[in-house]
Amino acid sequence: MGERGPGPPVGLREGWGVRVGINGFFLSEPMTGSGQYTIALLRELRAIEGRHEFLAYDRGPLGRETGRLCALLSDPHRSNPAKLMFEQVGVPLWCCRNRVDLLHVPYFAAPLFGPRPTVVTVHDLIMLALPEYRGSPFVRSYMALACAAARRASLLIADSICTQRDIIRFLHVPEERIRVIPLAVDGSFCPTLDRAQLESVRRRYGLSDNFVFYIGGLDRRKNVSTLVAAWRHVDGPYELAVAGRTYSGDRTMFPDLERAAFEAGVTERVRFLGLVPEEDKPYLYAAARLFVFPSLYEGFGLTPLEAMRCGTPVVCSNSSSLPEVVGDAAELCDPHDARALAETINRVLRDPARQEELRARGLARAGQFSWSRVGRETLAAYKEVSNGR
Known part of the structure; x- marks a missing residue:
């Protein structure tokens, strides 16, 4: 992209059109939530007609902006300092070089001293809401910097009303x-x-016709250990299929779920599938009798929405953002009470009419969420900032 000459930003000089720079750090990580969000948002923004440009700054040839940053990024042992340099030095310099009108950081890591009006998307504030997630001194310092930068931003985008409340509370x-x-x-x-x-995917994972599905993280806040403990109280021939991968050997953050199944006496009724490919996920949702999501804290909670879009009845936690996402299209329960969770699962599995009702409501509810809406509303936020509200 060629450099622009001096003068006011084109987007603010020639009627409303805007040149937006987007931090694309996660574009190369499409399996992450931030990566999926950034990719989908860019796609939708670029599909909107108008005199707008949307530029993404990814982890490509960054040498001009930050000197040795390329070498740092290629060294996994120095990934934290490299990421920090990318966000705090590379992004602001890139904005100046490309004379963007506005910067959007689609995750919680804006530059503290940004050269342009800045919009920051806050997906969640887990590390502030849950003390056990605050991590090492470096992580705590990084979060303090991210909080200070977010307070200086022109506008914050929250995925949910729950996250909005957390921003007000913590920031x-x-x-x-x-x-x-x-x-x-x-x-x-x-x-x-x-x-x-459906039969092919069941056979591939060794699942019966009667399985209940969970997919997502296996860390402590996801509360899968409570779901496993609840399984001893689930009636009938149903097996529990758990998809996901443990990313750390730290048992304080990643409970030993196989041991939990053994202690609950349900080893033969719980299947651990590991990490499943993205292309298998819709079929696993659709093949399941029920999807259960007992998480203690979510900034939004995409997986219940995925399940509903596949026509699968959903039982989920009544905590954090989940009630506002699923509305009246899922059975809600107390995620801290294993027996109550089991009773809710049993109630749905025993009632075919309720399952059909949840399928219909889930499809209708999921239809209210679209990436085109995300694109339009995000562009409206850019306009608000560029016009100085």
């Missing part, structure tokens, strides 16, 4: 500087009636 940012723009899920999640495909 002390006034409500008028926060916009709530709910997320969406990819169009590949949809009901599947192809029995051969």
Whole structure:
């Protein structure tokens, strides 16, 4: 992209059109939530007609901005300092070189001294809401920097009202500087009636016709150990299929779920699938009798929405953002009470009419969330900032 000459930013000089620079750090990590958000947002923004430009600064040839940053990024032992340099030095310099009108950081890591008006998307504030997630001294310092930068931003985007409340509570940012723009899920999640495909995915993972599904993180806040403990009280021939991978050997953050299954006496009824490919997820949702999500804290909670888009009945936690995401289209329960969770699962599994009702409501509810809406509302936020509100 060529450099622009001196003078006021083109977008603010020639009627409303804007040149937005987007921190694309996670574009190369499409399996992460931040990566999926950034990719989908860029796609939708670029599909909107108008005199707008959307530039993404990724982890490509960064030498001109930050000198040795390329070498740092290629060294996994120095990844934390490299990421910090990318965010605090590389991004601001890139904004100046490309004369963007506005910077959007699509995750919680804005530059403290940004050269342009800045919009920051805050997906969640887990490390502030849950003390056990605050990590090492470096992580705590990094979070302090991210909090200070967010307070200086022109506008914050929250995925949910729950996250908006957390921003007000922990960052002390006034409500008028926060916009709530709910997320969406990819169009590949949809009901599947192809029995051969469903049978194929069940056979591949060694699952019966009667399985209940969980997919997501296996860390402590996801509360999968409570779901496993609840399984001893689940009636009938149902097995629990748990998909996800433990990313650390730290048992304080990643409980030993196989041991939990053994202690609950349900080893033969719980299957651990490991990390499953993205292309298998819609079929696993669709093949399941029920999807259960007992998480203690979510900034939004995409997986219940994915399940609903596949026509799968959902039981989920009544905590954090989840009630506002699922509305009346899921059975809610107390995630701290294993027996209550089991009773809720049993109630749905025993009642085919309730399952059909949840399928219909889930499909209708999921249809209210779209990436095109995310794109339009985000562009409106850019306009608000560029016009000085």
